[in-house]
């Protein structure tokens with residue numbers, strides 16, 4: 001009886017740990033199966049980004065062939081005109097590349113090869129704080145990624161209640 005409880009509690013803790021892990025770090029493969037290239041239409045990356053929820057700690061995966069594309073983080077003005085001149089970080093030359101989103105805010109990425117950016121190889125994203133901090137009320141943010149990001153926690157809480165009702 002006692003060891004059963006320990007096993008159940010252990011399983012619950014493991015499940016919570018997995019949920020926490022899943023919550024902490026989502027990999028976003030930029031452009032999905034299309035990867036990072038000159039897109040088939042110039043809204044491809046914006047359409048893709050609009051369907052993602054980016055949180056601090058998540059990872060962007062840029063799938064591209066080294067020497068055919070690169071990834072340059074730039075300020076918005078540079079993004080708008082497709083200029084790599086004011087790059088904010090070291091240009092990522094080697095594909096595929098994994099880029100961790102370390103802070104919240106807006107981020108802009110372009111490819112600096114030829115006219116790739118002008119042809120639509122550019123990405124703008126909004127990164128929100130991780131779910132633990134978005135649980136706190138934040139009056140300034142009008143859009144609410146919290147609804148999505150808190151779901152795993154709610155699921156874990158319900159599972160806990162469910163499992164403990166059997167002990």
Ligand SMILES: [Cu+2]
Nearest residue numbers: 069111113116
């Ligand atoms: Cu390119």
